[in-house]
Amino acid sequence: MNLEEYAAKQHVLGPAGVPIPNGVVCTTADEAARAVEKIGPSVVKAQVPTGKRGKSGGIKMADTPEQATEAATAILGMSIGGNKVERVLIEQRCPIERELYAAVMVDVASRGPLVLFSTEGGMDIEEVAETKPDAIRKKAVDLAKGFGEAEATELLAGLDLGAAAPAVARVLSELYRAFCDKDAELIEINPLAVLKG
Structure with a gap:
């Protein structure tokens, strides 16, 4: 079942703790x-x-x-x-400083969850994957270990996220939890916005 944006925010992202406008x-x-x-x-x-x-x-x-x-x-x-x-x-309307991309999906190759993150948010992610494959970070999740803020922080290491890094790591872990709780095939936020101020 594909959810419209408002339903995904009200019933999936918001309850998982992801901040929504x-x-x-x-x-x-x-x-x-x-x-x-x-x-x-x-x-x-x-x-x-x-x-x-x-x-x-x-x-x-x-x-x-x-x-x-x-x-x-x-x-x-x-x-x-x-x-x-x-x-x-x-x-x-929120004052956006930067647009990122975050998703959790079922990975056919590993037969498990795959967490994706890119600093190239707001764009067609398929286009980013084609033209700048290095701009997308991926982490296949071991179901026995799960994916929390520590794993998210590791995935984000070396990216210039500044003071937003801990909040982004928290959102990624919340997104993964929502993915598991809802038995989803794909949960995606594009853009995941870093706000000014």
Whole structure:
């Protein structure tokens, strides 16, 4: 089962302890306007169980309720990857300093979990894998040992993450725990944002 972003955040990432921005799911442009009025500057995101929403025009910025109405009107009803957009996520816009990539997936080769991390977040990760394979770090997990903050810290060693390194290690370990708890095939955060300040 593929989850839409809002459902993954509410039912998988948030309960696992991964920090998520304030957001509201809306099915009409009027609801979107009211949400932006309450939240402030936001991102209006199409909710479909597929990627490449930004490239398809399914992610827009809204500083005002009027802009939210315009963005939601444009997004609702569009088709992305063969999926009709029936709802949008109005999410608080955060001051992003850096975009990273984090995922846990089932690795066919090792027949177990594989943790992936890259400092090249926000981009098409398949493209990064093709053009800069060294930019993606991978760790096959021994199910008997598991994957916690110590293993995450080891995976991140040598990367220029500065003061964000401990928080990133914690998110990776929480992501792995959610992967196991939900018996998932893939859990991915792109981008995993490091905020300014």
